Amino acid sequence: MIGLFATGPSSIIFYIVYSLWWIGELIGALLIPALRRRGTTQVRRDRGSGALIVSSIFVAIFVAFGFGYAGIGQLPDWVYYPGILLMLLGIAIRQYAIAVLGRFFSLTVRVAEDHKVVDKGPYRFVRHPSYTGALVTFIGLGLAVQSWPAVLTLLIVFAVAYGYRMRVEERTLTKELGQDYLSYMKRTKRLIPYLI
Template identity: 40%
Template sequence: MMWKQALIILGLFEALFLLLTTISDRIPDAIMLTANVAFASWLFMEVMRVRLGHAPTNSTTHGILSRSFLVISFISVILAFVDRGLNYPFRLPPLPDVPLVTGLLLFTGGVWLRYISIKTLGRFFVTKVQTTNDHQLIKNGVYRVLRHPSYTGLLLGFTGIILMLQSTIALALFLVVGIPAYLYRIRVEETALSRVFGEDYKHYRDETYALIPFIY
């Protein structure tokens, strides 16, 4: 069932991509094709994680809008594909040329960081903000430096794709609406973890950074 749902969502994304190539006068270039392959692969993995990342039925869920950051992120990327595919129809000039390798490095680094973060969390990875009676505070691996490295990975990945597609309007949406959604998710998550772990989490928070080492 999980594979079927993931393939359906992937198929819908590829159908949108084919529609863009059909109605646009612009033939997809190497950047469009590379971004399509990269994002489609990541989209499939993320859908599978959403299906797998569920806490037990006895868990407590926090923040009814805590997954809005993912929705806004995916909408931003789809908008970037539409913007480039239709040759930037929104009366906003495209972003300055960004070497393909720069976007790919950001994207690849983000996907890798998210993978390592989720692997380190193990069975405690969930897509909603949920806590259980046997919840453990993970402090090893990348969590020794960052409290939310998987979100850092998402930010890098989505930014990389948007920069590759040079969409000004998509980047603006991601920065103006998406970033606050990430910060809201972090606030909900840290409030929940503070309730569960008390002073232990306060000390951990004082010794680490939320998203960016030495900055935030």
Template identity: 40%
Template sequence: MEFSPIRLYLLAGLVLHKAVWEILKWRGPRVERKTEIPLKSRIVSLVKVVILAGVILQTVVPEIAPIFSNPKLPRAIGTGVYTAGLLMAILARVQLGRNWSDIEKSQVRNDHALVAHGLYKLVRHPIYAGDLLLLLGLEMALNSWAVLGVVALVLYVRRKAAAEERALAKTLPGYGEYCKRTARFLPFLPG
């Protein structure tokens, strides 16, 4: 199999994304685990690992049942969407700093504060938006039918974000007002 520059670029971006997350998680506050990890959290962690393994595998295996016979335009658009999502997710993660917690934990700690600068001035969940754009772009660039799976993921993330917002509105002063003036995922789309 010929390993195309686009596939190498996509793989490198995934590795960069994961490296940034792990480094920032490692540098962040240590959370003591006093109880066993709930089953739901373990399932979410497993799903994350399966999705990550799947998308990494997609970058190195040949196309199976491609969508388009001539994928130049979708591949170019997908690579652009992927790049925008990658940059958005990483920048948002850096801007969120110590206020970040894993999706499966979704906990609000006492030291959390409202972040309303940078990308968070434009949208409430730029990490989720960036990750979804990254996956959408990746699947488009790979000419893969798995692009349809991103739709299911969007529905899950939308529900997860709404639950997080309810918890944050109860504990973070000003979060309710922030939600009223800031879009959820993309500046031009309502919550």
């Protein structure tokens, strides 16, 4: 049996939220940061993490949709609703974090010549709040397609791809920003305040 995300009015809501996610990524994470960075000198040290994230996200979403449409590991209908809410929350967290980071945000690991530690907004609590937003969105997506294998797949992909990205990013920022970033790392967690 196919879940709520693929039938009736619930499917319209699902695809509106799903579209909002991608519109946010295209405008908030790709277009606006590219325009803000024009003309600035930057050190690039991505080490393939951007390509890993993009490719693994597309594969994970494809697999998650496959599980959902096939009804594999189907979860009860009620989980669709918190899934949609978590997707919206994750989108909001990510876009807010991107806005606060401003011109220092990039889809690839880069350090601007006047780069500094940003520790306001969500960055007061965690070092990678835009990734926290992505994590919440992934969990929401897995729940919205009502499949526990989809949730598991999305979490594994997140752990591998974003885990690698965070290590690359932190190494680069430590090298380029020195003690300021090391001090920031000591007082914040990576993804979830007070936990991890």
